[in-house]
Amino acid sequence: MPHHVDAGLATTLKRVASTLKAADIPFALGGSFAVYAHGGHSSDHDVDFLIREQDKETALKELATVGFRTEQPPEDWLVKVYDEDRMVDLIYRPVETPVTAETLRDSEMISVEAISMPVISATQLMVHKLLSYSQHYCDFATGFPVARSLREQIDWDRVRRETTTSPYAEAFLILLDRLDVVPFPGDKPVRVGG
Secondary structure (H helix, E strand, O other), X not given: OOOOOOHHHHHHHHHHHXXXXXXXXXXXXXXXXXXXXXXXXXOOOXXXXXXXXXXXXXXXXXXXXXXXEEEOOOOOOEEEEEEOOEEEEEEOOHHHOOOOHHHHHOEEEEEEOOEEEEEEOHHHHHHHHHHOOOOOOOOHHHOHHHHHHHHHHOOHHHHHHHOOXXXXXXXHHHHHHHOOOOOOOOOOOOOOOX
């Protein structure tokens, strides 16, 4: 983990992970801390865990037992827990797709702050990042550091396959090609206007 990660957030992350592990609740670390765990860079500083929807009540109960404040926001894709003022998102439906056992299997065990935990794959992180872009939120600046720093670990053909429905994802992949970060996935390079 890079030295500039907030020590309080790192401690909170460890507390959540060890509580979920002790309760046998399947999970994987996602979001910017997952990017860091893979050795990459992210412009966000959020703590996100992926869990299955059927485990959310148990997860909240277990975390409340060890002193977290829990919250079920009106959004129907995540729940939140707080360690003092530090927030952790437990996400069970990222980018409109339910977290399943298969989602959680697409992870690798990495030691994060001295606790071994499942971390979602770099490829899945990139897919989630690209599918989060929409007409309401399309800040490609959040995706570039992830793409650049993890590009060797990402299966770009799979990213393209899993994001074909999104014009924003396609635009991002074309930008990566034009900026010589990653060639456009698939057979032929894209030539715009040429």
